[in-house]
Amino acid sequence: MQNNLIIYNTLSKKKERFKPIHPSFVGIYVCGPTVYSDAHLGHARPAITFDLLFRYLTHLKYKVRYVRNITDVGHLENETLGEGEDRIEKKARQEQIEPMEVVQKYVNTYHKNMDQLNTLSPSIEPRATGHIIEQIELIKILINSGYAYESNGSVYFDILKYNKKYQYGKLSGRVLDELISNIRDIEGQDEKRNSFDFALWKKASPEHLMRWPSPWSDGFPGWHVECSAMSVKYLGEEFDIHGGGMDLMFPHHECEIAQSTAALGKESVHYWMHNNMITINGQKMARSLGNFITLDQLFSGDHPALEQAYSPMTIRFFMLQAHYRSTLDFSNEALQAAEKGFQKLMKAVESLNKLKLSENSTIDVIKLKEKCYEALDDDLNSPVLLSHLFEGVRIVNSVIDGTEKIDAPGQVSLKALFNTFVFEILGLKEEKSGKNDEKLTGDLINMIVKLRQDAKNRKEFDVSDKIRLELNKLGVTIKDRKDGVDWERE
Amino acid sequence: MQNNLIIYNTLSKKKERFKPIHPSFVGIYVCGPTVYSDAHLGHARPAITFDLLFRYLTHLKYKVRYVRNITDVGHLENETLGEGEDRIEKKARQEQIEPMEVVQKYVNTYHKNMDQLNTLSPSIEPRATGHIIEQIELIKILINSGYAYESNGSVYFDILKYNKKYQYGKLSGRVLDELISNIRDIEGQDEKRNSFDFALWKKASPEHLMRWPSPWSDGFPGWHVECSAMSVKYLGEEFDIHGGGMDLMFPHHECEIAQSTAALGKESVHYWMHNNMITINGQKMARSLGNFITLDQLFSGDHPALEQAYSPMTIRFFMLQAHYRSTLDFSNEALQAAEKGFQKLMKAVESLNKLKLSENSTIDVIKLKEKCYEALDDDLNSPVLLSHLFEGVRIVNSVIDGTEKIDAPGQVSLKALFNTFVFEILGLKEEKSGKNDEKLTGDLINMIVKLRQDAKNRKEFDVSDKIRLELNKLGVTIKDRKDGVDWERE
Numbered sequence: 005m006q007n008n009l010i011i012y013n014t015l016s017k018k019k020e021r022f023k024p025i026h027p028s029f030v031g032i033y034v035c036g037p038t039v040y041s042d043a044h045l046g047h048a049r050p051a052i053t054f055d056l057l058f059r060y061l062t063h064l065k066y067k068v069r070y071v072r073n074i075t076d077v078g079h080l081e082n083e084t085l086g087e088g089e090d091r092i093e094k095k096a097r098q099e100q101i102e103p104m105e106v107v108q109k110y111v112n113t114y115h116k117n118m119d120q121l122n123t124l125s126p127s128i129e130p131r132a133t134g135h136i137i138e139q140i141e142l143i144k145i146l147i148n149s150g151y152a153y154e155s156n157g158s159v160y161f162d163i164l165k166y167n168k169k170y171q172y173g174k175l176s177g178r179v180l181d182e183l184i185s186n187i188r189d190i191e192g193q194d195e196k197r198n199s200f201d202f203a204l205w206k207k208a209s210p211e212h213l214m215r216w217p218s219p220w221s222d223g224f225p226g227w228h229v230e231c232s233a234m235s236v237k238y239l240g241e242e243f244d245i246h247g248g249g250m251d252l253m254f255p256h257h258e259c260e261i262a263q264s265t266a267a268l269g270k271e272s273v274h275y276w277m278h279n280n281m282i283t284i285n286g287q288k289m290a291r292s293l294g295n296f297i298t299l300d301q302l303f304s305g306d307h308p309a310l311e312q313a314y315s316p317m318t319i320r321f322f323m324l325q326a327h328y329r330s331t332l333d334f335s336n337e338a339l340q341a342a343e344k345g346f347q348k349l350m351k352a353v354e355s356l357n358k359l360k361l362s363e364n365s366t367i368d369v370i371k372l373k374e375k376c377y378e379a380l381d382d383d384l385n386s387p388v389l390l391s392h393l394f395e396g397v398r399i400v401n402s403v404i405d406g407t408e409k410i411d412a413p414g415q416v417s418l419k420a421l422f423n424t425f426v427f428e429i430l431g432l433k434e435e436k437s438g439k440n441d442e443k444l445t446g447d448l449i450n451m452i453v454k455l456r457q458d459a460k461n462r463k464e465f466d467v468s469d470k471i472r473l474e475l476n477k478l479g480v481t482i483k484d485r486k487d488g489v490d491w492e493r494e
Numbered sequence: 495m496q497n498n499l500i501i502y503n504t505l506s507k508k509k510e511r512f513k514p515i516h517p518s519f520v521g522i523y524v525c526g527p528t529v530y531s532d533a534h535l536g537h538a539r540p541a542i543t544f545d546l547l548f549r550y551l552t553h554l555k556y557k558v559r560y561v562r563n564i565t566d567v568g569h570l571e572n573e574t575l576g577e578g579e580d581r582i583e584k585k586a587r588q589e590q591i592e593p594m595e596v597v598q599k600y601v602n603t604y605h606k607n608m609d610q611l612n613t614l615s616p617s618i619e620p621r622a623t624g625h626i627i628e629q630i631e632l633i634k635i636l637i638n639s640g641y642a643y644e645s646n647g648s649v650y651f652d653i654l655k656y657n658k659k660y661q662y663g664k665l666s667g668r669v670l671d672e673l674i675s676n677i678r679d680i681e682g683q684d685e686k687r688n689s690f691d692f693a694l695w696k697k698a699s700p701e702h703l704m705r706w707p708s709p710w711s712d713g714f715p716g717w718h719v720e721c722s723a724m725s726v727k728y729l730g731e732e733f734d735i736h737g738g739g740m741d742l743m744f745p746h747h748e749c750e751i752a753q754s755t756a757a758l759g760k761e762s763v764h765y766w767m768h769n770n771m772i773t774i775n776g777q778k779m780a781r782s783l784g785n786f787i788t789l790d791q792l793f794s795g796d797h798p799a800l801e802q803a804y805s806p807m808t809i810r811f812f813m814l815q816a817h818y819r820s821t822l823d824f825s826n827e828a829l830q831a832a833e834k835g836f837q838k839l840m841k842a843v844e845s846l847n848k849l850k851l852s853e854n855s856t857i858d859v860i861k862l863k864e865k866c867y868e869a870l871d872d873d874l875n876s877p878v879l880l881s882h883l884f885e886g887v888r889i890v891n892s893v894i895d896g897t898e899k900i901d902a903p904g905q906v907s908l909k910a911l912f913n914t915f916v917f918e919i920l921g922l923k924e925e926k927s928g929k930n931d932e933k934l935t936g937d938l939i940n941m942i943v944k945l946r947q948d949a950k951n952r953k954e955f956d957v958s959d960k961i962r963l964e965l966n967k968l969g970v971t972i973k974d975r976k977d978g979v980d981w982e983r984e
Contacts, residue, residue: 069595102728107618108617112615125598125602126598127595127598128594129598131624133624137706216627436932441935442926444968445934449938451965452941452942455942474941475941478938
């Protein structure tokens with residue numbers, strides 16, 4: 005097992021050679037969705053980014069354990085301050101159903117959308133509510149080692165104490181002084197030693213539905229503690245890669261680092277990777293701006309900001325056209341261009357099978373393949389990889405035009421190259437809509453029926469009989485009626 | 495909200511009028527799969543049976559909370575004795591992966607197959623490992639009330655003690671004396687007071703991976719306790735319906751009743767429903783008999799016992815052709831007959847839109863609809879419902895033949911009837927294979943291209959030009975080459 009992969013480590017802010025802890029295994033933990041509403045573009049980007057990483061490492065023959073969690077408790081409305089109502093519980097109240105019914109509904113939508121985007125299932129998809137004991141155990145350790153304190157049934161992480169020994173804010177680059185001056189005291193925060201301390205365990209108010217017994221109170225875990233508990237449970241005290249969206253760097257990942265470091269006396273994560281954000285027509289995506297687009301809306305075109313529907317593969321292709329660390333701006337123009345680009349790529353893949361072969365070849369597939377690997381190894385540079393694949397598209401078209409020549413072994417290697425990079429690693433796939441085929445099929449049969457009628461009108465009965473017979477062979481029966489012709493498929 | 499539904503209650507062994515606890519709500523708990531291998535026919539039957547119940551109650555406008563669990567810990571190899579290795583942990587050892595990777599893999603397959611069978615997602619799908627705390631709390635109550643005892647770090651349910659006050663075995667009809675004489679003492683059972691006592695908590699051996707801290711030991715819950723804990727958590731101390739396969743009656747449901755009754759002092763479940771078993775060519779399905787068929791194998795035809803592939807809707811239709819309390823024998827002949835029956839039904843649905851309407855009608859749709867409801871109300875008698883729907887099929891065909899007449903309102907009612915019962919309640923759906931359409935589309939285009947060539951050969955150039963033009967309109971481009979004709983779709 006070896007690799008030439010270089011990863012940009014958000015923690016060191018440098019590109020680093022990727023060296024897994026165990027020679028043939030890779031452990032990856034990625035922050036998944038909080039399941040209280042439909043999946044949107046902001047969910048698609050990390051899913052596709054780390055799917056690419058998962059696919060590439062698997063292609064390199066690593067045994068990859070890819071853990072992506074489901075947050076189904078503890079994510080409060082104001083995530084910076086860690087205050088407000090639980091997002092899932094709020095939705096449950098609005099819809100008058102059980103919090104776990106909310107969870108089930110939006111986990112289902114998320115899974116459906118991720119399938120449509122052709123992202124592979126993670127190896128393990130742990131849920132916060134499924135690991136309350138593990139979180140309680142972690143909190144106990146933090147209290148025992150003095151990094152957390154109980155106050156009125158809740159438990160908080162003591163950032164000042166932690167910062168004496170370790171450095172709080174090293175991932176996001178925030179310094180504690182800045183936090184101290186920025187965060188004002190808020191009502192109800194007085195049970196904390198410092199207003200920037202974050203909750204590990206919250207005592208539940210009497211009407212709160214999602215609650216579990218603990219040594220401190222009937223309550224629920226804070227948002228950040230689940231990821232520290234679950235990553236270590238499934239990947240070990242130290243593991244290779246932790247990923248997520250850039251918006252999670254502060255406070256979520258910063259708090260994760262503090263929790264794990266305080267509990268284990270060492271850092272858990274070797275490489276931190278963060279995908280950048282998405283804008284829509286240059287603006288931040290926000291419900292208040294009316295540009296909040298769910299994946300279902302994108303795929304159906306059912307949103308005022310959309311000129312048409314965009315297929316899952318158009319979205320995937322579009323995201324891969326940008327490097328994961330660049331911002332990505334959605335617009336109808338950009339999506340339409342991506343749609344064309346994707347179709348061009350798929351058409352070349354199809355043409356590849358029908359190329360006219362020559363005795364010799366003017367094409368260097370080996371060189372092209374090397375370049376493709378180089379692009380991936382350079383911090384998963386998918387846009388550069390795509391540009392190399394479009395060099396492959398140019399080659400295919402040149403062979404068709406006759407300006408380049410390809411021999412049989414060349415064709416085999418070029419096909420293998422497209423298979424590996426387009427389908428296996430980039431995770432694109434052909435999109436043939438059964439619905440369109442059904443409509444086209446009907447149109448074609450109608451056209452043939454009309455041709456037969458024309459032949460009859462010209463009294464070419466041998467032609468019309470032959471047409472009926474041929475259609476019959478394809479399972480289509482023509483029935484002449486007084487008022488026209490009917491047909492039926494088997 | 496009202497209903498005329500009669501349900502066969504396995505507990506009373508009688509058909510009973512269904513009266514929900516709360517007038518407009520229904521709570522259903524169904525035992526789901528233990529996720530350590532591919533889903534098979536034995537999983538499909540309860541899923542389809544209780545999907546029918548869920549759909550019918552929803553159709554009747556009840557707000558239904560349908561809970562179906564995932565067993566991901568504690569189901570041991572010998573389920574009658576409650577001994578042996580944990581099924582998931584064993585599979586993990588064999589495949590050299592984490593137990594939770596086994597769970598993820600087979601949950602994914604199960605969900606995929608259930609989607610293919612068009613079963614609706616349950617409202618909540620709780621997992622045993624996600625409710626360890628709830629199980630521990632229940633065990634504490636049982637110990638405190640004297641119905642359970644700790645022994646060497648494990649906790650067992652005291653059946654003799656329970657039987658003094660309540661009746662153990664009332665669901666399955668087993669009497670305690672029989673159990674006492676049948677179960678011989680087994681090695682390692684000596685920590686139990688009686689060999690038929692069942693485990694609520696098992697102390698984990700040092701090498702056991704799936705383990706949680708508890709007041710008694712680091713260990714894991716027994717198989718039966720999860721369902722008592724999760725049903726009460728999500729449906730309340732008393733709820734309407736508990737379902738599952740007949741094979742679960744003993745010991746699983748018997749133990750559930752004992753746990754819940756002992757803890758709550760009353761029975762939780764108002765109606766117990768059990769689907770009957772499946773045989774294959776008259777034999778029990780078993781891996782050792784080589785007749786163990788997974789759903790993936792059924793859908794692909796990839797099993798020596800299968801003469802062909804059977805589509806998910808063929809399987810669903812086949813299962814609905816039998817009443818859920820009857821045994822059901824799988825054979826190629828029976829499946830092929832089901833396939834034909836299903837196609838006949840779908841064809842009638844299609845023809846319904848093209849019926850020739852008359853001024854008056856010879857058909858009584860209202861009567862037919864009443865009969866359909868009567869069949870469902872009679873303990874979900876789906877085979878009788880299907881026979882009424884085939885009376886509908888006969889009507890459609892008679893109208894086509896001209897032996898019966900239908901008017902416009904009649905057609906509307908008949909369409910509504912098919913929509914309600916075939917699609918909404920029985921959960922059948924049309925199966926148009928995109929793949930077949932794709933092939934047919936290609937064949938049809940080739941046929942048209944050939945017709946154009948024939949026209950050219952006959953020097954009917956107006957015809958050949960028109961064909962090219964018409965194809966163009968449908969998005970198909972014809973390219974004449976020296977060696978023949980190529981075509982391309984948009």
